[in-house]
Amino acid sequence: MSRTRLIIYGILSHVAFVAVWQLATMLTDLPSYILPSPIETINELFEPSYNWSMHIWATTLEIVGGYVLAVIVGVALAVLFVWAPVVNAGLMPLLVTINMVPKVAMAPLFIVWLGYGLVPNMIIAFTICFFPIVLTTHRGLIEVEPDLISLVKSLKANRWQIFTKIQLPGSLPYLFSGMKVAAVLAVAGAIVGEFIASEKGLGYFLLAQQNALNTSAMMMALLFITLIGIALYGAVVALEWVFITRKGITQ
């Protein structure tokens, strides 16, 4: 199928979804606190008391902050594991165990330790999305063809050359696949943090509107959360295109 057709079908399915939603509200007599129409939802944008921009900004900061921190710390740890096998042998099993702890369940602890505000929520987003980055990047760094290592060692390449010329660039496709998973998780992490304790952000806003049964405003908040997630994911895909896809690289 051609690229333009794929794009057209993709757009069509989204439009159809909204159309079916609108029709459902018109053809049934569900009250709008159960299922508000798309138009009602969009109208919530123009309610000044909601202060959308403040909430959007808070949530975006938490997501991006936690995410960027996760990428930096994740890559750094993966590199450390490769350079120091002892650290790897000791820390990797621990990391795998901690990874099994449901991160969402740890969120209340963070609130106890850190209080509430932007930073604790950033940390929750960080915790939830950092594991896939360490694990995939580490895997990418160690997955090098043994013959390729022989080839460069026959040229008396040193450890640093092998790392910078082969391991690090070779791990990029893995890093990006970890970053894509992490982008989705970071959004969930920030919202969970806001659910548990916060005074602003789209997750906070969702809970506040739930108490008022203001379903259309909740829908609008959900839409914004989704849009932030899409923007983050899109940015990662764009970077991936520049470094990976454009060159026809597959894992």
Next chain:
Amino acid sequence: MSTPFIRLEGVSKRYGSETDGFLAVQDVTLDISEGELVAIVGPSGCGKSTIMNVVAGLHDATDGTVEIGNLDSPFTPGRDVGMVFQKALLLKWRTVVDNVMLPAEILGLPRKESKERALDLLEMVGIGKFANAYPQQLSGGMQQRAAIARSLVHDPKLILMDEPFGALDALTRERMNLELLRIWKESEKTILFVTHGIQEAVFLGSQVAVMTAGPARMAAHFDINLPEPRTLDVKTTEEFGAYTREIYHLLGLR
């Protein structure tokens, strides 16, 4: 005749300890003159690749002597070895010409000259117009041509090839054999060529060393005298048949 360029004498290689280690190869003796193309042929597990690693300086021999280079032509480990493997092992994120330049980069050779040399070599191996493509865009045969260019870029004296055409289809393999003979003559390198293709070994080699598995050692050694230049017609000559027949028999195949 001058001293050989490579002298292997009673070379053995054991991995692990004396008692429960694994004897990868034992008692290999081989003399190779400079500019010769020597083929080592044998089944899997006969220690062909071990010999290659020992000559490349990646592993030390457990027993015996390995001497490379002579007075006329001294040998610098690292600087004077080029390697080609069954997989092309090109870096996916580098263009073909940048891949070819990798050894020059590792050795810290001047960038401008090595780039010129890389481009010339890509012309020589017949893929000059793909210099700025990425390896994924090339066929298996073309990738292997790039790998050969890469093994030559730092102008080493010795090229080690470990089943370089083993993953190619039969016809591409024949074509690459002819190409290799041409490249060998143009570059005047000493080439050690490991294969399990008996016909390939006889067709390419000026000498063929035959190795057997269990125990992994050298069973025989032939100087190959075939009409020059070697074209595919050589493969249908009686002499060619006699060499291959003898090697088949040595390996227990008839």
